[in-house]
Amino acid sequence: MSQVLDTPxxxxxxxxxxxxxxxxxHGLSVSGARxxxxxxxxxxxxxxxxxxxxxxxxxxxxxxxxxxxxxWQVMNPLLNAAVYFLIFGVLLGTKKxxxxxxxxxxxxxxxWTFTQSSILAGTRAISGNLGLVRALHFPxxxxxxxxxxxxxxxxxxxxxxxxxxxxxxxxxxxxxWVLAIPAxxxxxxxxxxxxxxxxxxxxxxxxxAQLMPFVLxxxxxxxxxxxxxxxxxxxxxxxxxxxxxxxxxxxAAVYIDLMxxxxxxxxxxxxxPHHVWLIATGWALLAGVGGFIYFWKAEETYGRG
Amino acid sequence: MAENTPDITDEKIPTVIADGVDIVYRVNGTGGGRGSAxxxxxxxxxxxxxxxxxxxxxxxxxxxxxxxxxxxxxxxLIGTNGSGKSTLLKAVAGLLPVENGRIHTDGQPSLxxxxxxxxxxxxxxxxxxxxxxxxxxxxxxxxERYQEIVDxxxxxxxxxxxxxxxxxxxxxxxxxxxxSIAAAKDHDVLLIDEALATGxxxxxxxxxxxxxxxxxxxxxxxxxxxxxxxxxxxxxxxLWLERGELRMDGPTEDVLQEYEAFTGDKSDKPKPRxxxxxxxxxxx
Numbered sequence: 001m002s003q004v005l006d007t008p009x010x011x012x013x014x015x016x017x018x019x020x021x022x023x024x025x026h027g028l029s030v031s032g033a034r035x036x037x038x039x040x041x042x043x044x045x046x047x048x049x050x051x052x053x054x055x056x057x058x059x060x061x062x063x064x065x066x067x068x069x070x071x072w073q074v075m076n077p078l079l080n081a082a083v084y085f086l087i088f089g090v091l092l093g094t095k096k097x098x099x100x101x102x103x104x105x106x107x108x109x110x111x112w113t114f115t116q117s118s119i120l121a122g123t124r125a126i127s128g129n130l131g132l133v134r135a136l137h138f139p140x141x142x143x144x145x146x147x148x149x150x151x152x153x154x155x156x157x158x159x160x161x162x163x164x165x166x167x168x169x170x171x172x173x174x175x176x177w178v179l180a181i182p183a184x185x186x187x188x189x190x191x192x193x194x195x196x197x198x199x200x201x202x203x204x205x206x207x208x209a210q211l212m213p214f215v216l217x218x219x220x221x222x223x224x225x226x227x228x229x230x231x232x233x234x235x236x237x238x239x240x241x242x243x244x245x246x247x248x249x250x251x252a253a254v255y256i257d258l259m260x261x262x263x264x265x266x267x268x269x270x271x272x273p274h275h276v277w278l279i280a281t282g283w284a285l286l287a288g289v290g291g292f293i294y295f296w297k298a299e300e301t302y303g304r305g
Numbered sequence: 306m307a308e309n310t311p312d313i314t315d316e317k318i319p320t321v322i323a324d325g326v327d328i329v330y331r332v333n334g335t336g337g338g339r340g341s342a343x344x345x346x347x348x349x350x351x352x353x354x355x356x357x358x359x360x361x362x363x364x365x366x367x368x369x370x371x372x373x374x375x376x377x378x379x380x381x382l383i384g385t386n387g388s389g390k391s392t393l394l395k396a397v398a399g400l401l402p403v404e405n406g407r408i409h410t411d412g413q414p415s416l417x418x419x420x421x422x423x424x425x426x427x428x429x430x431x432x433x434x435x436x437x438x439x440x441x442x443x444x445x446x447x448x449e450r451y452q453e454i455v456d457x458x459x460x461x462x463x464x465x466x467x468x469x470x471x472x473x474x475x476x477x478x479x480x481x482x483x484x485s486i487a488a489a490k491d492h493d494v495l496l497i498d499e500a501l502a503t504g505x506x507x508x509x510x511x512x513x514x515x516x517x518x519x520x521x522x523x524x525x526x527x528x529x530x531x532x533x534x535x536x537x538x539x540x541x542x543x544l545w546l547e548r549g550e551l552r553m554d555g556p557t558e559d560v561l562q563e564y565e566a567f568t569g570d571k572s573d574k575p576k577p578r579x580x581x582x583x584x585x586x587x588x589x
Contacts, residue, residue: 019323020324023407028321032396032400032408057424057427058424061424061426064426065426135416136416136421136440137398303400
């Protein structure tokens with residue numbers, strides 16, 4: 001056995017076209033290629049149980065080391081609302097002129113938190129789970145969708161707390177509460193879409209994750225989470241006429257106001273922008289479909305390099 | 306390449322074909338200011354001008370590797386540390402891009418790496434479900450295999466541990482559960498990266514038996530290991546990578562003998578069998 005250690009002797013390797021022909025002959029496919037869009041959707045659908053199990057697992061593991069355990073799922077949003085009430089309701093006096101201010105505020109905070117944490121989680125969906133992406137094969141869109149689903153489950157806990165708050169503050173139960181369901185479906189679609197867009201950005205440039213909290217905080221303050229856009233506009237007569245419609249048509253404000261309209265008796269449909277359901281559906285479709293396709297376009301690049 | 310492997314069936318069906326594969330890593334943030342903020346800024350501004358000046362280094366991890374793997378084969382990948390074994394496996398799994406060449410596969414090769422999907426704060430039981438689903442099994446399949454997985458892992462041999470969070474497991478127990486979950490699925494092509502290094506002797510025996518079983522289910526198994534004994538026990542063909550190049554490709558014993566002579570490892574070498582000189586695969 002004589003071999004030169006550093007230079008292997010050139011012996012006959014099969015010619016390159018031979019190997020390609022052999023692969024073609026046996027119907028082998030190229031490893032790591034991006035599937036077509038219908039195939040991608042089919043694969044994603046096949047993984048629906050994983051998406052659900054993964055989001056529930058993330059949710060439950062979140063507080064598994066805390067003594068109070070899953071009670072924090074409800075405590076967290078309540079404490080959040082209490083802080084905002086202290087600052088905006090008591091100290092800054094934003095509540096003037098807004099009927100049912102506490103339900104108004106708490107609904108706003110919960111619905112906003114849903115969008116905010118979905119987008120934040122989406123930004124880190126790929127870059128924060130590289131181990132998973134590099135180890136297993138699954139349509140990567142499962143990750144941002146799964147994180148949004150986790151936030152939706154979180155929101156459902158918050159909604160239980162919200163119902164208690166509503167009843168405590170004397171908001172009557174009404175048939176319009178059913179409207180919360182389509183509103184949530186639309187908001188979820190919107191969140192998932194934006195998450196997928198941000199997931200692709202975040203996968204390429206992880207630095208985006210450092211920037212997002214500031215972008216989101218700005219977005220929160222212009223979306224009327226703690227105050228009524230309408231009341232604010234009434235105070236500022238010098239605002240150009242396009243400001244209020246633009247503020248009200250921003251997706252976060254649309255979903256927040258829809259939920260307020262559904263749940264709070266004193267929040268009238270006159271406070272909603274015109275064609276509000278159309279706007280809500282439009283945002284959901286635009287973000288949902290656009291985000292999905294945008295995410296799929298880079299499917300084969302995630303977790304590489 | 307037909308003379309390399311013993312014929313199992315008359316017509317051999319290829320499952321993985323690597324065709325002149327080159328893999329190059331690009332590493333950000335090397336050299337040029339040692340990762341300081343100004344260096345990073347500089348790098349972003351001059352990105353297009355010169356990758357080298359911007360501190361991007363290229364690592365040529367795998368160089369022009371070609372091989373054909375057939376159904377029913379168990380192939381060992383050996384080589385000293387940093388010779389590109391794991392990189393090649395990742396590329397076969399489709400998780401790393403190839404610079405040149407192509408890798409053709411039959412079905413989806415899976416890396417035995419379910420670890421990443423598991424969560425330490427969850428019980429072993431929920432992790433079995435989560436891991437199974439992550440690998441693409443259906444809920445029914447996981448339910449069906451659940452008992453088998455738990456029994457195989459031997460987690461419950463010392464009490465009811467499967468209902469405890471995984472963070473309470475010893476590292477050996479966790480590794481056993483991970484291997485059991487990953488091996489529960491019948492993969493077309495299974496890629497194993499040093500998975501057998503963990504676990505006690507009894508578990509290692511069971512794992513090797515399971516690998517042989519997976520092979521029988523018409524699959525192809527790739528095994529990366531530094532343990533020559535486990536390669537001998539499970540593989541019938543070995544690829545030897547050195548510095549990213551394919552040094553040898555042939556029957557286990559022939560390649561291992563050469564490899565052991567190369568590394569100076571005589572510890573677990575069996576009596577040499579007289580055998581024809583192995584064919585040395587071309588590497589460059």
